[in-house]
Every structure is written in C-alpha cells, then in structure tokens.
Amino acid sequence: MNVAGRGAVVVGGGFIGSAAARALSADGWAVTQITRAGSAPALPNVDRVLIDHRSRAVLNHLAGAKVVVHATGEMLPAYVPDDFAAAYVEQVAPIITLAERAHQVGVGKMLFISSGGTVYGPKAAVPAHEESPTEPNNAYGFLKLQTEHALRFVTACTGMPTLSLRVANPYGPGQRTDRAFGFVSTVFERALRDEEVVIWGDGETTRDFLFIEDLGRAIAAAAAAAPASPVVNIGSGNEVSLNHICSLVEQVTGRRVRRIYQPPRSVDVPRSALAIERARAELSWKPQVTLEDGLRRMLEAR
Known part of the structure; x- marks a missing residue:
C-alpha cells in the first residue's frame, strides 16, 4: 500500500523495533525511530533519534506522525x-x-x-483466539495485558485508535541470545558454537514461532489498516515443541544441539499457539516464512 508522505514513529531500537522501522520504510512511510540504544546499527532511510521516549522531548518527534508503534521494554517473560x-x-x-x-x-x-505467548496463560485452549480467556501466570503477561486495557481506555477517552498486537515468539537474524529469551535464535547460535542449551521441562513445551520479517510486515499492515478490533494475534498459527525446534536446528545446521533438561518453571505456559484468522481478515496479513526457511535465512545471514 502506498503511504508515501505519512509519518511513522517507532519507539524501540531493538530486535522488534528495528524490524518495524525497516518494514514501514519499505512500505513508503517516513520513519523516525526513537531509541536510547546508541549502539544499535543505523537503518537505511530511517531517521534515528537518541532520546528516552518517557521524556517530554518526545513530543517534538510525535508531532505530524500518523502512527506511533511502541516496540520496546526491559522486562523478560521469566x-x-x-x-x-x-x-x-x-x-x-x-x-x-x-x-x-x-x-x-x-x-x-x-x-x-503485546505478547501472544503470555497474556492468555495456561488455561486457554490452543490455538488461542483473541476472545480466549486471559489469565497470565507471570508478571510479564499480566503487565502486557494491563497495558492493553489501559490503551483501550485511552481510546474511549480521546477517540484516538489504539491497537494491541499479541505477538508470538519472534526469531531471526540479529536477535540477542544473551538474555534467556528467544529460544530459536539461542538454540541456533549455541549449536553452531557447540554450547549447551538449557530446556526447562521435558522439551515438549510448545510455542508459536514467527520469523522477524513476517512480524515487520504485520506491523506495517496494521499501521496502514483500520481494523475493527482492539487486539489482533500475530503468529504463525502453528504449535511447535522445543524438542522439534532442536531437531530442525540440527537438520539445517548439521550440528548437534547439546540439550540440558532442567525442572519446569512456574512462569512458563505448557502449550501456546495463536489463531491468526483475525489478522488475515482485518490486516490482510499472513506469515510467509516457514521455520525451516527461517533457519536457513539465519544461516545465510551469518
């Protein structure tokens, strides 16, 4: 969709924020990326501003924008x-x-x-729909959910539309693997370095994994669309076990994954996958990259 001349502000210079900025720029948006991370690599055709988005100085960069994307945070699911x-x-x-x-x-x-992997909690049916019960079992999911509710109230008070994208587990080139976060990328990197991978539980825990470029496209689609719903799931729609991820990494890389199994953690959801029919209907979006292709792209990007 041609949206040339419209301004988009992306708050966040990390893995997801940069994917959003790249995708929006590719769709013709004039993108400003606000980040505190001065070490983050610059992106072509994206204006980067090094400020804290919590300061009033952010007002100078929001003025004139058609859409703001909040894609940053310090807290991890565990x-x-x-x-x-x-x-x-x-x-x-x-x-x-x-x-x-x-x-x-x-x-x-x-x-x-937001977080599609944590806001639904362990009691929701799999795959989880946007109307599924939301009973998070960790602080990360609870705070994401509370933010969604608060943003809906902002919409009710101001009339400015807000949309929460409940995102599955993103992976891909450039993701950090030093924060106990990002299982696919962590397994991939440690297999190539012949390092151990800790798996909490028996490895049959399931997740919905989404290639980072597909996530960027989803954010760009949401920026251009006028969805009727306040929340939309963004994922692959597939339930994949951690053990299966390890096997796929071994197939693609030709390296053994040295798995260390530890007792399960109370903060982890045993099963997770997202229903993505609403994203197809309201955003005209669907994922394009399979897990195998995503892993191959990661290998090619090294």
Missing part, C-alpha cells in the same frame, strides 16, 4: 519482580503517557506490541 507495584508503574504508566502525548499532538493511531 522476570519475577521484587516490587510488583513499582514494576507496574515503570512498565505500564510510560506507555499510557506516550499515548496521551500522541493524542495531544494529533497522532492518528498507536500500535502496541
């Missing part, structure tokens, strides 16, 4: 906060402030990158 009240204020309030500031300067829409 994180257990010592002070949950403080974590709530630190994680949720800045996003709501950003939305209110976006409305203040006339931004047309805000997209929030």
Whole structure:
C-alpha cells in the first residue's frame, strides 16, 4: 500500500523495533525511530533519534506522525519482580503517557506490541483466539495485558485508535541470545558454537514461532489498516515443541544441539499457539516464512 508522505514513529531500537522501522520504510512511510540504544546499527532511510521516549522531548518527534508503534521494554517473560507495584508503574504508566502525548499532538493511531505467548496463560485452549480467556501466570503477561486495557481506555477517552498486537515468539537474524529469551535464535547460535542449551521441562513445551520479517510486515499492515478490533494475534498459527525446534536446528545446521533438561518453571505456559484468522481478515496479513526457511535465512545471514 502506498503511504508515501505519512509519518511513522517507532519507539524501540531493538530486535522488534528495528524490524518495524525497516518494514514501514519499505512500505513508503517516513520513519523516525526513537531509541536510547546508541549502539544499535543505523537503518537505511530511517531517521534515528537518541532520546528516552518517557521524556517530554518526545513530543517534538510525535508531532505530524500518523502512527506511533511502541516496540520496546526491559522486562523478560521469566522476570519475577521484587516490587510488583513499582514494576507496574515503570512498565505500564510510560506507555499510557506516550499515548496521551500522541493524542495531544494529533497522532492518528498507536500500535502496541503485546505478547501472544503470555497474556492468555495456561488455561486457554490452543490455538488461542483473541476472545480466549486471559489469565497470565507471570508478571510479564499480566503487565502486557494491563497495558492493553489501559490503551483501550485511552481510546474511549480521546477517540484516538489504539491497537494491541499479541505477538508470538519472534526469531531471526540479529536477535540477542544473551538474555534467556528467544529460544530459536539461542538454540541456533549455541549449536553452531557447540554450547549447551538449557530446556526447562521435558522439551515438549510448545510455542508459536514467527520469523522477524513476517512480524515487520504485520506491523506495517496494521499501521496502514483500520481494523475493527482492539487486539489482533500475530503468529504463525502453528504449535511447535522445543524438542522439534532442536531437531530442525540440527537438520539445517548439521550440528548437534547439546540439550540440558532442567525442572519446569512456574512462569512458563505448557502449550501456546495463536489463531491468526483475525489478522488475515482485518490486516490482510499472513506469515510467509516457514521455520525451516527461517533457519536457513539465519544461516545465510551469518
């Protein structure tokens, strides 16, 4: 879709934020990427601004934008906060402030990158639909869900549309593997380095894995669309076990995955996969890269 001349602001300079900025730029948006990470590699045709999005200075860069994408955060799914009240204020309030500031300067829409792997919790049927029960069993999923609710209230109060994308587990070239996050990328890198991989449980835990370029395309599609729903699942639609990921990595790389099994963790959901019919219907989006092809692309990108 040709959206040349429209401005998009991406908050986040990490794996997902950069994928969003690349995809939006490729779709013809004039993209500004706001990040505190001065070490992040520059992207072609993307203006990068090194500021904290929580500061009032962000107003100068939101003005004139048609869409704002919030794709940053410091908390990981396995994180257990010592002070949950403080974590709530630190994680949720800045996003709501950003939305209110976006409305203040006339931004047309805000997209929030939520978590399809954690907001539904262990009781939801698989695959989880957007109307499935949401009972997260970890702080990460709970705070993502509370942010979604708060953004819907911002929409009710201001009229500015907000859309939460419940994203599956992204993977692909450039993902960090030093944060106990990103299972596919971690297994891939450690197999190539002949290092051990810790698996919590028996390896039959399942996840929905999405190639990063497919996620970027989904964000760009959501920026250009006018979906009727406040939340949309973004995933592959496939339920894949951790053991199967290890086997695929071995097939593609020709290296053995040295698996170390540890007792399961209470913060992990035993099964997870997303129903993606709404994304097809409202965003005209569907994933294009299979797990095997994604792993091959990772090998080629090294």
